[in-house]
Amino acid sequence: MPKAVSYRILERQEEGRWEAFAVAYRRGDRFVLFAPPWRSSRDLPVRSLEELSREHYPAAGEYRWSTVQAHAGEIRHPIEILRSSPAAQPQTDPHLLDAISSVLAFADRSGQSGDGPEEPEPAPDPEDLARLAADDPEFGAAVLAMRAAVTDPRMRPIVLQALAAFARAAHPKKGR
């Protein structure tokens, strides 16, 4: 039973989201790529996981490799790596997360100057908002537009209103 397996996750973009599609790992004297829908693993013509690049994507399309990671526990089948990999969890787009952090920081400063809503909304979690934005392209576009707006003090009321709507979307029970 292999222990401390090193691996790299191959992520595939599905409807705008990155998802863990396959896992590359060493099996005996070969490196192979396992994806759940495939009949069997595919051999990878590399001598180390670090050599993997876009040349080894299984098809045209949107793919990307994770960094080399290690699975500490005992494992008998590569599906277990995919199931436990952080990459298999919902992903947040770093650009959206960055945009949301900027907007939240702006709103925080606005609140201190007394320009905020009379009854402040609960502070939304940036990760929650980033996932919402990733699920809804229009929402995502609005977030990016807001980041551009936060440098202009005249946009402050609009940004705060939008932020309140975001908070309600992220925490519907709290916001109503």
Add this chain to the structure above:
Amino acid sequence: MPPHTADLLDPAKLRAAASLYDWCGDALGDFQWTDAARLRYTGEYLIHWAATHYWNPVLAGGVRGYSLLLHEWSERKAYEAAGLDPMNLDAQTGSYYPMHARALLAEHRFLQTVALSMGSSFSLRELVEHNPHGDPPGDGWDGDWAVLSAELPNDLSRGDRDSDAGNTPLVREFYRRLGFERLN
């Protein structure tokens, strides 16, 4: 579906492939192992999952092509029968074991029948473990047989589980004669 893969499901190509699976000349009419619609259903699944390296052998007909077709067709059907979307990655990751097992069982029951018709009696385990299309066990990793035997124990007889090392060269020869080789 990516545009560069659309021609893989060209209707004329599917009809030509389907004709390779016809059993002609019977007085009661021709018998079809499969048809263009079923090929398309399976091809869509393979193309969606970037597995076109299995598609060309299917289009080539024969026992090899049909065994691959059976595996993939059965797998897609099993997801749908369970109310899961076979094109969804979460469903694939979450239900890999039972769905892969169903597909392995269909594929190798067919191959067992073919082997018998060729005068060879192999257990299901021997056929699964030596199929060049599959993942054999090794270096502590489970292979296909471990998945099948753990998931569908009630579908297997004691004879299905037998494994005779003396049969290994015979099973390998059976696959070689049918043109089976590892797909990559």
